[in-house]
Amino acid sequence: MQIEVLHIDECPNWEAAGDRVKEALAQLGKTATVEFRLLSTPEEAARVPFAGSPTITADGEDLFPSDGGTPDLACRIYFTPDGVAGLPTVEQLSQAIGHHER
Template identity: 70%
Template structure:
């Protein structure tokens, strides 16, 4: 299982996303899974990956929260959470998305 956080320099949410991913992995019983981070610095780089804004969380190369909204724009991403829109998903949403990917 490879988890990667695709992010831009101007969006601060990627750090908290990494922390939430670590919490979700611990909840799922997979705390040793590797989380990597990739800085997206150009529209060309964004076009090479499933980038949907920063942070985009991928699992084995696929967007963990696919919404069909891939972009080449170097912008922050909006997620839909139980509390409304936010700059990153909740720990519970990440945990559920990882668990559903494993089955």
């Protein structure tokens, strides 16, 4: 499995998203490549499943699919048990990664 964190330069959450992905993988006992891709233009964002920064994909699929992607270079929000946040929880990532593998 290849996991990619799609992000914009202004996003304050992209590094923490990568850390949480790695923590979720460790909890699951899984190994995977985690890469980071900086999106600098709307054209780059339109070519990938980008739904705001950070978008976390596994094998090219958004782990948290929404109504659609956006070419807008903007931050993304996630709905967590504690309310709206700039990135998913480790538990949400574990569930999403586990679901992706099925």
